Amino acid sequence: MAETHSITIMLLIFSGKLFMADSKGFFPEANVTCIIHDDCILPCSFRPTGTVVIHWYKQQIPVHSYYYNKDQFGLQNKHFSGRTYLFNSHIPHGNASLLLRRVKVQDKGRYKCYTSTRKGNQEIFVNLEVKALIQSVIMEMSDEMVTCSSQNVYPVPQVTWATDPPSAQDALENATIKITDHKGLFTVESTLRILSNHSNYTFFCSFISADKTQVWTVSRKNQESITQEEGHALSIPCIAPQSLQNFSLSWTFTSSSEFTVILRYDSRTRHTFILWEGQAELDQDLLLLGDGSLLLHKPDSEEHSGTYTCTLSGLQSRHIVLTKVNITVASISVDEQSVQRSWWSTAASAAFVLFTIMLALPQCVRQRGTAMEASHRYNGAGLVHKDQNTTALYINRQHGVECNTLQLQFEAQDELSGSVPKTAEDCTVDVPAGTKIEEEEKTVGPPVEGNDGLQSSSLDKDGFGNIEPRLHIP
Known part of the structure; x- marks a missing residue:
C-alpha cells in the first residue's frame, strides 16, 4: 500500500x-x-x-x-x-x-x-x-600492500587514496581494475603498495560514485604489537579518525583460526553486548567522543593472546584497527623469590626435624620399656635398695650423654610439639639385659688415720655423704 x-x-x-x-x-x-x-x-x-x-x-x-x-x-x-x-x-x-x-x-x-x-x-x-549504489567497501591489508574493493556497482566509481600522517602523491600510486559481470555490474578493485616507512600509517580509501552523490570511505591501521604481563589491566586503543554521529562498534578476537565476537555497541540504542562479561569493558563516556578502546581487566596468557580487531561503522564509513596482543606469563620478583626460598627452607627444616623425631620416638619407647623391665626384675630378685633415688641417679649419670642427646632432639621440635624434657627423669635409660645393679655396704671398722689426720670411711660416697651404688656390667 x-x-x-x-x-x-x-x-x-x-x-x-x-x-x-x-x-x-x-x-x-x-x-x-x-x-x-x-x-x-x-x-x-x-x-x-x-x-x-x-x-x-x-x-x-x-x-x-x-x-x-x-x-x-x-x-x-x-x-x-x-x-x-x-x-x-x-x-x-x-x-x-x-x-x-x-x-x-x-x-x-x-x-x-x-x-x-x-x-x-x-x-x-x-x-x-x-x-547501482555503492553498498560497501572492503579493505584488506598485508605487510606489502593494501587493497580496496567494491562489488555490483554502476557506473564505475572514482577511487582515491590518503594516509595519516599525510603522504606525498608519488607515494600513493595505485593500480585500479574493473570487472564486468553478466548483468553489466562492475567489481572495482584498487591496490596501493605500502612503503617500508608507512607500515604504521592509517590508510584511507574512498569510492566516489559517478554522480557524486555517494562517498564511501574506509580506513585501516595495523597497530604495533602489544606485549603485556598476565594479570595486569591492558587497554587496546581504537579511536575513530573523524567524528561519528550514529555508529556501531564491534570488537573481534582471532586466535588459532578461531573467530570470536567479544563485544558490540550501538550508539543509537546505547545497547552493549559483551561476551567476555567481567573480563572486558568500554568507557561509556569516551565512546561518545569516538574512542572505542577495549579494557581487559586480568588478561590470561593462553586465553587472551591473539589478534584484536576494532571496527567503527558509520554512515558510508568504516574504520578498522588491528592489534596483535601477546600476554606473557607473570615473572617472579626478587622479594617473591626470597619469600619462596625462605618458605621452602623452613618447610625442609621442619620436615627434617619431624623425620628425626619419627626415628627417635620408637627408640625412646623401647628404652623406657627396657628400663621399667629391668627395675621390676631387680626388685623381684630381693635386692635391697636403701635409696632407690640414689640408684636412679647413678644410672642417669652413667647414661647422661645419651639423655642429653635426646633432650636436644626434643628441644629442636619444640615449636611443633611444645613438649621438651625438663629434667633427667623425663629421659628413659636403656639398661642392657643382665646388668646388675647392687648397693655394696662395707662393715664399718675402726677409723683409719690418713695422712691428713682425718678418719676415712671404708664406704664409697658421692661427695655429698650419700652411699653411691656400684654398677656391675658382666
Missing part, C-alpha cells in the same frame, strides 16, 4: 511538470535516474479527449502498447516481457506514464512516449539513467 501511494505521488508530480510544459507550447525531455533492481516510473502525460492510443518505444524497440482500452503485448520485445505496466485507471485523466519493474543496466537509454487522440498526436522523450 505504501509503495502504491508513493508511486501515485510521483505520477502527480511528473504529470504536473508535463502539463506546465504543454501550457508553454514546448515539451522538454525528461531525465530520470533509476536504481538497478528497483522499480522505476517513466513519466508521460497528455490532454485526454476520448479514446487514446499509447505506444512506448526504446529507440525503435516496442516496449508497451495500449489501444482499444486495454494493454497490447503482441509486439512487445522479450527484454521487457512481464516488466512494464500502465496505470490504466489514470489513463482517462491523461496519465500515460510507464512503470518499469526490476530495472537492469540494459534498460538505460532514450525512451519515447507516443500518444494519439482525436485532437492530434504527441511525443515525449525520457532519458533513463541507471545506477
Whole structure:
C-alpha cells in the first residue's frame, strides 16, 4: 500500500511538470535516474479527449502498447516481457506514464512516449539513467600492500587514496581494475603498495560514485604489537579518525583460526553486548567522543593472546584497527623469590626435624620399656635398695650423654610439639639385659688415720655423704 501511494505521488508530480510544459507550447525531455533492481516510473502525460492510443518505444524497440482500452503485448520485445505496466485507471485523466519493474543496466537509454487522440498526436522523450549504489567497501591489508574493493556497482566509481600522517602523491600510486559481470555490474578493485616507512600509517580509501552523490570511505591501521604481563589491566586503543554521529562498534578476537565476537555497541540504542562479561569493558563516556578502546581487566596468557580487531561503522564509513596482543606469563620478583626460598627452607627444616623425631620416638619407647623391665626384675630378685633415688641417679649419670642427646632432639621440635624434657627423669635409660645393679655396704671398722689426720670411711660416697651404688656390667 505504501509503495502504491508513493508511486501515485510521483505520477502527480511528473504529470504536473508535463502539463506546465504543454501550457508553454514546448515539451522538454525528461531525465530520470533509476536504481538497478528497483522499480522505476517513466513519466508521460497528455490532454485526454476520448479514446487514446499509447505506444512506448526504446529507440525503435516496442516496449508497451495500449489501444482499444486495454494493454497490447503482441509486439512487445522479450527484454521487457512481464516488466512494464500502465496505470490504466489514470489513463482517462491523461496519465500515460510507464512503470518499469526490476530495472537492469540494459534498460538505460532514450525512451519515447507516443500518444494519439482525436485532437492530434504527441511525443515525449525520457532519458533513463541507471545506477547501482555503492553498498560497501572492503579493505584488506598485508605487510606489502593494501587493497580496496567494491562489488555490483554502476557506473564505475572514482577511487582515491590518503594516509595519516599525510603522504606525498608519488607515494600513493595505485593500480585500479574493473570487472564486468553478466548483468553489466562492475567489481572495482584498487591496490596501493605500502612503503617500508608507512607500515604504521592509517590508510584511507574512498569510492566516489559517478554522480557524486555517494562517498564511501574506509580506513585501516595495523597497530604495533602489544606485549603485556598476565594479570595486569591492558587497554587496546581504537579511536575513530573523524567524528561519528550514529555508529556501531564491534570488537573481534582471532586466535588459532578461531573467530570470536567479544563485544558490540550501538550508539543509537546505547545497547552493549559483551561476551567476555567481567573480563572486558568500554568507557561509556569516551565512546561518545569516538574512542572505542577495549579494557581487559586480568588478561590470561593462553586465553587472551591473539589478534584484536576494532571496527567503527558509520554512515558510508568504516574504520578498522588491528592489534596483535601477546600476554606473557607473570615473572617472579626478587622479594617473591626470597619469600619462596625462605618458605621452602623452613618447610625442609621442619620436615627434617619431624623425620628425626619419627626415628627417635620408637627408640625412646623401647628404652623406657627396657628400663621399667629391668627395675621390676631387680626388685623381684630381693635386692635391697636403701635409696632407690640414689640408684636412679647413678644410672642417669652413667647414661647422661645419651639423655642429653635426646633432650636436644626434643628441644629442636619444640615449636611443633611444645613438649621438651625438663629434667633427667623425663629421659628413659636403656639398661642392657643382665646388668646388675647392687648397693655394696662395707662393715664399718675402726677409723683409719690418713695422712691428713682425718678418719676415712671404708664406704664409697658421692661427695655429698650419700652411699653411691656400684654398677656391675658382666
